[in-house]
Amino acid sequence: MQRFGWDKKSDAFVFRMDEVPVYVNWTFAIPAVLPFLTEWLKRPGTALTHTVILAALLFLSILLHELAHVWAARRRGIGTERIDLYVLGGIAWFKPGKTSPYGWAWIAFAGPLANIILALVFVAAYHLVARPLPVETDAFFNSPPPRSDTILEWALWLGVLVNTALAILNLLPAFPLDGGAIAKRLLTPRFGAGNAARIVGFCGVVLSIVRFVVMLAAAIAGTMVWIPPPFKPNWRAFRGPSRKKALSQFPPADPAPEVEWRGKGGWPIKK
Known part of the structure; x- marks a missing residue:
């Protein structure tokens, strides 16, 4: 190559x-x-x-x-x-x-x-x-x-x-961020892989809503920015x-x- x-x-x-x-x-x-x-x-x-x-x-x-x-x-x-x-x-x-x-x-x-x-x-x-x-x-x-x-x-x-x-x-404890991977790996031995993913997914859903508010406020102020985490992968993890x-x-x-x-x-x- x-x-x-x-x-x-x-x-x-x-x-x-x-x-x-x-x-x-x-x-x-x-x-x-x-x-x-x-x-x-x-x-x-x-x-x-x-x-x-x-x-x-x-x-x-x-x-x-x-x-x-x-x-x-x-x-x-x-x-x-x-x-x-x-x-x-x-x-x-x-x-x-x-x-x-x-x-x-x-x-x-x-x-x-x-x-x-x-x-x-x-x-x-x-x-x-x-x-x-x-x-x-x-x-x-x-x-x-x-x-x-x-x-x-x-x-x-x-x-x-x-x-x-x-x-x-x-x-941040959300997917697909590093914090989500860290949280899932550390929670898995105690709660199992499925429950660990759901916990991180719930945190990610909440954080994705907060980030939407922040992005909207920045846009109103005249600055266009994109910040994580996205909603979709966290909703999937939370849903199962x-x-x-x-x-x-x-x-x-x-x-x-x-x-x-x-x-x-x-x-x-x-x-």
Whole structure:
């Protein structure tokens, strides 16, 4: 397989990271454009700069998030089929493998942990480069987001916000977020797989309703954003198993069913 190029089947640009193919669908750019829709109408030049910076930060943060999953899985002898980056974020697809529920929980937690570390790196860079120390402790913790005196300062602070948001959102107990996978794995030994999925699904349904209110409020304020978790997979989990079962990012200990990928975002389908 070529090292990089356009994959027509998945409608995505593909390249390899340590022999793991990474598919970047064109829809991955949508979250970087949405926050600046109003600015595009008033100041297109500034909007372009802001969009490019946010797109780069999202790409770096989400890619390292998924590579952290890959690293944690590899430490447990589980390989990775591929990584998809698309409008909903990113997802790593693992090869069939076995590990304990706590092992899968650690694999799921590795992604948000990478974002926490990145957020700390951006915080350090902001205060060492954009605003040299010393910094007043009270001001550091209690002040609102700082003024954007320079584009570097704005980019570093945005890096903090992006990675903090990714870490928090991904740790929510809902599907298909990492927090949902962690909660399900930790609850399964006590409640069983079915009940654990229903508990996480109920939390996800509640959170999906809350996120709709937040997105609506942001739209009224003039900012278009998309935040997880979606309603459908959580409603399915809460409702219980059906004939049409969704494929989990973190499969059970026994071998997962074979999958293939089709275009428009790399959605998985059974062979």
